[in-house]
């Protein structure tokens with residue numbers, strides 16, 4: 001039960017699902033390699049690694065990650081292979097994808 | 112050069128926006144009535160919110176585990192695919208409609224890719240248009256709701272259905288309405304722990320509406336199914352309870368949800384002193400206060416609107432799902448939030464009606480069933496209102512507009528000092544609703560705050576909030592391409 005409950009909070013979560021293919025893709029987030037499951041959204045791949053914020057607000061430098069989950073709120077914006085302002089909840093990971101967040105430097109939320 | 116500039120246009124008898132339960136049904140019905148159909152959908156594959164599923168290229172979800180009405184989906188999907196094979200349905204996934212226009216010949220849609228790509232989207236032109244863009248979770252701000260780890264309840268559901276995994280470990284689900292039940296049940300069945308479901312209303316609120324509920328017996332069955340899941344996983348379901356604050360820890364930039372404070376409320380949503388309690392070790396909080404239909408496209412075409420029983424702005428339609436704009440049909444959440452079954456029935460009716468060449472109205476199918484579902488939806492809305500007193504849960508520092516970081520204090524100040532009452536005036540004074548999401552997330556709350564605690568927001572205020580020049584953000588290039596040019 002406890003391993004099940006961990007799902008999504010650590011490790012390449014979706015790959016353990018029944019019916020999922022076992023192979024994984026490697027992406028990079030702010031230069032750091034991460035493993036993800038094919039078909040996962042970027043947002044879910046980051047959250048699976050414990051990364052819940054990848055952007056800071058302009059005024060208050062408050063951390064932001066997923067909120068609406070369906071492309072409405074634009075809280076989850078990041079840069080994908082050089083394309084700015086992409087929604088992490090909508091874009092599927094693929095092999096070699098380079099992802100950059102925009103958290104302010106004092107921000108430890110990517111750990 | 113993108114496709115907008117090269118002027119590629121897809122033409123059809125009937126254009127449809129949205130491939131959710133309503134749009135999918137509409138496409139099938141229109142094609143089976145002989146029309147040529149173009150369907151545009153922002154998502155990468157059909158299903159909408161209700162039948163969102165894992166990417167088909169990776170996982171085939173044949174058994175429909177975790178879905179409801181999956182048989183209906185498979186049936187519609189088979190007919191949809193058959194329509195595509197016959198060449199009658201052109202399916203354009205991964206494109207967002209950012210503008211809709213009407214002229215004598217019919218309707219033109221401008222599209223842009225959902226995910227950045229090398230080319231823009233084609234234009235779509237059709238004599239008739241069916242809009243079935245669905246909606247999104249309605250939100251009420253509360254202190255701490257902008258911490259990472261706070262999500263829309265439907266967003267958690269979408270995460271689970273789309274990825275097959277959970278966005279955290281220990282969840283509190285809060286807000287109002289029966290939709291909180293499938294969200295919590297889905298989390299528990301996927302191995303997450305639901306610490307509590309906090310429902311602001313009370314089961315007694317259903318008593319005056321039992322007649323309407325009895326008209327849709329399958330809802331009772333669904334309810335029993337959730338009750339079983341709640342019992343199996345020991346999920347506490349606490350009525351007349353609300354989250355009063357979401358707490359986080361970590362330094363300012365790195366903070367995320369760690370705990371939740373709640374309290375019991377009276378029927379008006381007023382906190383009962385002494386009933387506060389805390390939930391520790393929580394990493395995801397899901398909020399859902401019903402849904403807000405996506406009204407920008409119907410509004411931009413001039414469709415008549417009304418306030419529905421849940422306080423949402425929705426489109427007015429006749430028995431054939433036709434709006435006040437001739438040739439413009441609406442189906443699904445945009446005519447009133449009523450669930451996927453009703454959305455399918457409305458889609459079938461709209462598709463059949465839009466495909467008919469002359470205006471000789473043929474009787475719309477499914478009228479009785481639609482009436483039953485609408486009565487149930489109205490009962491649901493009345494039993495699960497947005498609590499009148501919700502504004503008292505805020506502090507002046509609570510962020511209301513997440514994009515522009517406008518606080519409750521700034522909005523009430525604009526109301527008191529500057530007489531800003533409707534959402535549009537509040538927006539111009541405070542910038543609430545001016546950011547990336549164009550007020551989709553804060554529009555309802557800002558309209559409530561402008562109105563003050565005494566009354567819910569008016570249709571005028573909500574429609575001023577929902578009028579958006581662009582239904583999706585587009586690049587300057589796509590805007591410029593609208594100008595007639597020789598290129």
Ligand SMILES: Cc1cc2nc3c(=O)[nH]c(=O)nc-3n(C[C@H](O)[C@H](O)[C@H](O)COP(=O)(O)OP(=O)(O)OC[C@H]3O[C@@H](n4cnc5c(N)ncnc54)[C@H](O)[C@@H]3O)c2cc1C
Pocket residue numbers: 070128129130131132133134151152153154158159160161162206207208209243244245246247248264265266268269290293402405442443444445449450451454582583
């Ligand atoms: C996040 C979320 C999750 C939900 N999950 C459930 C659930 O599990 N169970 C339940 O009973 N109800 C759920 N609901 C309620 C549910 O949405 C409805 O009951 C049902 O899906 C409505 O069907 P629809 O066809 O009207 O809209 P939807 O299913 O929302 O479909 C609308 C489609 O239109 C597309 N679209 C919208 N705007 C545009 C545009 N401008 N251009 C192109 N495409 C566009 C969307 O991408 C979407 O695919 C959920 C709602 C939300 C918001």
Ligand code: FES
Pocket residue numbers: 065066067068069070071072073074075076077087088089090
């Ligand atoms: S989470 Fe809202 S747009 Fe991605």
